[in-house]
Amino acid sequence: MESSDLKKAGLKITLPRMKILEFMEASDVRHHSADDIHSALREKGEDIGLATVYRVLTQFENKGLVDRHRFEGDNQVSNQSVFELKIKGHHDHIVCVSCGKVEEFYDETIELRQKEVAVAKGYEVTGHSLTLYGKCPACKKS
Amino acid sequence: MESSDLKKAGLKITLPRMKILEFMEASDVRHHSADDIHSALREKGEDIGLATVYRVLTQFENKGLVDRHRFEGDNQVSNQSVFELKIKGHHDHIVCVSCGKVEEFYDETIELRQKEVAVAKGYEVTGHSLTLYGKCPACKKS
DNA sequence: CTAGTTGCAAAAGATTTGCAGACGT
DNA sequence: ACGTCTGCAAATCTTTTGCAACTAG
Numbered sequence: 001m002e003s004s005d006l007k008k009a010g011l012k013i014t015l016p017r018m019k020i021l022e023f024m025e026a027s028d029v030r031h032h033s034a035d036d037i038h039s040a041l042r043e044k045g046e047d048i049g050l051a052t053v054y055r056v057l058t059q060f061e062n063k064g065l066v067d068r069h070r071f072e073g074d075n076q077v078s079n080q081s082v083f084e085l086k087i088k089g090h091h092d093h094i095v096c097v098s099c100g101k102v103e104e105f106y107d108e109t110i111e112l113r114q115k116e117v118a119v120a121k122g123y124e125v126t127g128h129s130l131t132l133y134g135k136c137p138a139c140k141k142s
Numbered sequence: 143m144e145s146s147d148l149k150k151a152g153l154k155i156t157l158p159r160m161k162i163l164e165f166m167e168a169s170d171v172r173h174h175s176a177d178d179i180h181s182a183l184r185e186k187g188e189d190i191g192l193a194t195v196y197r198v199l200t201q202f203e204n205k206g207l208v209d210r211h212r213f214e215g216d217n218q219v220s221n222q223s224v225f226e227l228k229i230k231g232h233h234d235h236i237v238c239v240s241c242g243k244v245e246e247f248y249d250e251t252i253e254l255r256q257k258e259v260a261v262a263k264g265y266e267v268t269g270h271s272l273t274l275y276g277k278c279p280a281c282k283k284s
Numbered sequence: 285c286t287a288g289t290t291g292c293a294a295a296a297g298a299t300t301t302g303c304a305g306a307c308g309t
Numbered sequence: 310a311c312g313t314c315t316g317c318a319a320a321t322c323t324t325t326t327g328c329a330a331c332t333a334g
Contacts (some may be wrong), residue, residue: 012288012333034324049291054324056289072212072223072271079299080323081214094260097268107259113251114274118236121247122279126239129214130272132256137264154308154313176299191316196299198314221298221324 009063016048020056024066024085031069031102033080057083071095071102071131092130098139151205158190162198166208166227173211173244175222199225213237213244213273234272240281 006013006021019041024032032040034057038050060066066083071093082102091106110130118125148155148163161183166174174182176199180192202208208225213235224244232253233246252272260267 014289014333016290047291051292051325052290055326058325068214070212070214072210078322094263094265096265103263105259105263107255109255110252110259113249113255114272117247117249117252118274118276121236121245122282123236123238123274123276124282125274125276127276128272128274130256130270132260132265132267132270134260134265134267134269140264140266156308156314158315189316193300193317194315197301200300223298 005065009060009065011059011063015046016052017056019046019048020053020060021065021085024083025087029102030084030104031082032084033078033082035080037083069093069129069131092132094132094134096136096139097133098135098142101136103136147207151202151207153201153205158188158194159198161188161190162195162202163207163227166225167229171244172226172246173224174226175220175224177222179225211235211271211273234274236274236276238278238281239275240277240284243278245278 006017011017020037023037023040024030027040034050034053037057038048038053041048041053057066057068061068061083065086067086068081068083070081088104089106090111091104092110094103094105095101114128114130115125148159153159162179165179165182169182176192176195179199180190180195183190183195199208199210203210203225207228209228210223210225212221212223230246231248233248234252236245236247237243256270256272257267
């Protein structure tokens with residue numbers, strides 16, 4: 001399923017692209033910084049440059065294969081963008097401010113209301129970004 | 143009202159801090175990058191370093207005087223953080239992807255639903271960030 | 285073969301930090 | 310006077326770009 005996605009997107013099937021896609025699919029975590037991916041692949045013995053990782057992710061983003069997020073919020077740990085495969089439908093995020101864990105959720109009520117708010121202001125909506133910040137169950141105890 | 147805010151926050155009342163606060167209060171735009179503020183003050187003849195602007199804004203953020211946002215979204219223009227005075231109550235943002243204009247809104251339904259979603263997942267909410275992206279009325283025509 | 289890709293190093297943009305001097309209280 | 314700030318320059322961090330070599334189709 002990987003190579004067909006690339007072909008469909010009009011991108012040549014190259015080793016770095018395959019490796020990056022594979023890594024993102026195989027990982028149990030869904031959000032990765034460019035550096036995460038680069039280090040992970042390096043450790044696996046792949047010789048892929050960080051610049052290539054950025055280039056590939058940017059291409060994927062433009063082709064609609066991945067989303068790029070910039071989590072902000074209370075105790076922001078890093079300034080890096082994070083990327084996630086766009087295999088599932090749209091959803092928003094909830095980030096733990098203590099351990100950095102990211103979960104996803106989708107709420108029809110919120111989605112609908114957002115559109116209403118925008119239209120009421122005369123906007124033509126093209127997208128949105130919603131992220132909740134808080135302490136996850138595990139971190140609440142400590 | 144400015145100096146008292148600073149004093150309350152436990153910060154010395156210095157010229158750069160006053161100037162930055164004044165500028166943010168006086169401006170009709172509510173969101174400014176560190177560089178915006180720096181340039182604006184420079185043009186007014188104030189001799190304030192960019193590093194100081196960043197330091198002051200970061201202090202203000204920690205003291206709860208300002209919020210820092212990192213708008214992401216469809217046609218990302220810049221990677222700069224923007225800061226806004228926290229004088230008004232909480233609200234979210236709607237950003238025009240064409241002209242970059244930022245408007246604010248507050249919707250009780252969305253706020254409520256967010257809290258519900260987080261609680262349902264066992265989180266203790268500490269904050270959230272919601273930004274809609276779209277074309278503003280003026281830009282829709284073009 | 286040929287255009288699209290890659291790795292590396294250098295560049296660029298945003299933000300932070302070290303330090304000596306200046307300022308607020 | 311004293312500890313806090315400030316400006317400047319240098320350092321850091323993240324991301325992008327130039328370029329010569331390489332590779333998929």
